[in-house]
Amino acid sequence: MANIQYYDVILKPVVTEKTMALMADKKYTFLVHTEANKTQIKEAVEKMFPGTKVAGVNTINMDGKNRRVRGTMTFGKTAKTKKAIVQLTEESAEIEIFQGL
Numbered sequence: 001m002a003n004i005q006y007y008d009v010i011l012k013p014v015v016t017e018k019t020m021a022l023m024a025d026k027k028y029t030f031l032v033h034t035e036a037n038k039t040q041i042k043e044a045v046e047k048m049f050p051g052t053k054v055a056g057v058n059t060i061n062m063d064g065k066n067r068r069v070r071g072t073m074t075f076g077k078t079a080k081t082k083k084a085i086v087q088l089t090e091e092s093a094e095i096e097i098f099q100g101l
Helices: 017-025 038-048
Strands: 011-012 029-031 054-062 066-068 075-077 080-086
Touching: 011 038, 017 029, 029 038, 038 054, 038 080
Parallel strands: none
Antiparallel strands: 011 029, 029 080, 054 080, 066 075
16 A cells, blocks of 8 residues: 555545535545545544544445446446545534535
């Protein structure tokens, strides 16, 4: 496995209706590096967002979708992704990226 730094672990937040509803329970969803494990994700969130304490991390490996190549009957695949749902503790600070949404 490559040497992944904490700022390489979290790629971007996932903003959907379902993830916005989870924020009421202090659960935040991020798109993460495909080779990152749960402890790396926990450390990255706590370092990138000061004042946060992570209670738990759930990860989901998503396979790429089949897509048709233009004009032909051949198929290709999009890239595999990995999502992480991060549960913060009750005394933890909120994550500021999501405050204005």
